[in-house]
Amino acid sequence: MKQLILLFFSAFLITNCGTSSKSSASSVNMNEAKTVDPTVYASTITAEELKEMLYKYASDEFEGRETGEKGQKIAVEYLKNQYQSLEIPTPLGNDNYFQEVPLEKQSVSEAKISVNGTEFKSFEDHIVLRADNNIDLITNDIVYVGYGIDADNYSDYKNIDVKDKIVLAKAGEPKDANGNYVTTGNSEDTKWSNGRQSLSSKRDAALQNGAKGLILLDSYMFIRYAPFYQRQAANGASGRLSLKSNDDGMVMLMVNENLAKALYPSILEDEKPKELKTNLNLAIENKSEQISSENVVAYIKGSTKPDEIVVISAHLDHEGIKNGKIYNGADDDGSGTIAILEIAEAFKMAEKAGHGPKRSILFLHVTGEEKGLLGSRHYTDNDPIFPLENTVADLNIDMIGRIDPKRKEGDRNYVYLIGSDKLSTDLHNISEEVNKKYCNIELDYTYNDDNDPNRFYYRSDHYNFAKNNIPVIFYFNGTHDDYHQPSDTPDKIEYDLLENRARLVFYTAWEIANRANKPVVDKATE
Structure with missing residues (x-):
């Protein structure tokens, strides 16, 4: 120096x-x-x-x-x-x-899931995207939140209570009659519809509304993610680094159509949020290194x-x-x-x-x-x-x-x-x-x-x-x-x-x- x-x-x-x-000298006043x-x-x-x-x-x-x-x-x-x-x-x-x-640094966690008594398999039907703590729950109180969007001009969380509940959402974002996304009014992908960014946006929306877990149906991303997660688990490899969360028990799963329809048979056709009375057994062991x-x-x-x-x-x-x-x-x-x-x-x-x-x-x-x-x-x-x-x-x-x-x-x-x-x-x-x-x-x-x-x-x-x-x-x-x-x-x-x-x-x-x-x-x- x-x-x-x-x-x-x-x-x-x-x-x-x-x-x-x-x-x-500049034309702008920079006195x-x-x-x-x-x-x-x-x-x-x-x-x-x-x-x-x-x-x-x-x-x-x-x-x-x-x-x-x-x-x-x-x-x-x-x-x-x-x-x-x-x-x-x-x-x-x-x-x-x-x-x-x-x-x-979290190693890949595997979940044990059954819906109404039917068991579903890790990497074939579901993958764990996030598990802050060990999870062991039995519930029949699941809330379907459509696309899982919470924006100023459109919210799937309006007039429905999801506090301390598991929410079920699907990928994508609704469009108007002209083919434009409802949150922006144009056809360009938004944070709710764009791949990896949509995952974090929908997770954050669930978290901010008090949900303790999110199950997301995203068939396109699941096909890409599941083989990678399975290889990571088989090799004992660690996953991506993440910020250590202060949230108590937040869990996020990505699932295929098979499991999503078991939770709510009309998920592909219906966008309206509602409470579901479906029996879900979920167990996850959190594997992480500080x-x-x-x-x-x-x-x-x-x-x-x-x-x-x-x-x-x-x-x-x-x-x-x-x-x-x-x-x-x-x-x-x-x-x-x-x-x-x-x-x-x-x-x-x-x-x-x-x-x-x-x-x-x-x-x-x-x-x-x-x-x-x-x-x-x-x-x-x-x-x-x-x-x-x-x-x-x-x-x-x-x-x-x-x-x-x-x-x-x-x-x-x-x-x-x-x-x-x-x-x-x-x-x-x-x-x-x-x-x-x-x-x-x-x-x-x-x-x-x-x-x-x-x-x-x-x-x-x-x-x-x-x-x-x-x-x-x-x-x-x-x-x-x-x-x-x-x-x-x-x-x-x-x-x-x-x-x-x-x-x-x-x-x-x-x-x-x-x-x-x-x-x-x-x-x-x-």
């Missing part, structure tokens, strides 16, 4: 992303940030330092940084040491930079609005070691992780010079992104260090060191932006004008399209903030042949682009942190 004196020499150098003190020239501090974000740190962070020493494993522990200690060397404190106090994220993992948190306290928080996030984990090969994850997401360290240094230099941000900045390195956005979900859903209602925006950085080979037109000096306009027109305009004033990077919104088949908006840690109506920007360079491969190594990073993109995030955070008004949320979702 540099000494402060270097700032005043580098401030006069002109690079691709605004380190000249003579940067052009709040004019009193201090942020290019002085942006100049501390350099390709040379990014390269030095990334060669360390994405080295074999870190063993691929798999969540809960040795390499991830090395990674969090590295990040902690960096913040300590920068004299940037932790919001947790007492030099505790680690927010504990409780996880479970795993410890950590988010890393550091912050700079705001000078005049310390209770308002700007979050800058990236995920610290990667894929670990597979078949003896280390997945170093230099771009994914070593690039974002190291970028945050450089951005943090720039803000700290400003603070030391008497120009600290008006709002507080939280530097949030999350674990378990590769396992399902677990670290960020723990932060937003279980343990927000700062209240979500005080969180102004999340700027999330996930892969900003490479060039997308599928991008055939446009400037090499680009970045994909996702989500900037989805909740706040203000945030989108701030982002655009900051870029025009300081960087002139080509901002590419290809993957911001609501119809993007890749659904990148839902696939990185910003989404856990966005679902809580916190404005977000996701900075991304796109995928490449080395994505999730052991060949994602630091020698393939375009360090000049990494520098420019990191500086863009810094300038955007600077403007959000120092302007008089926080971005207005004018497109809040349900």
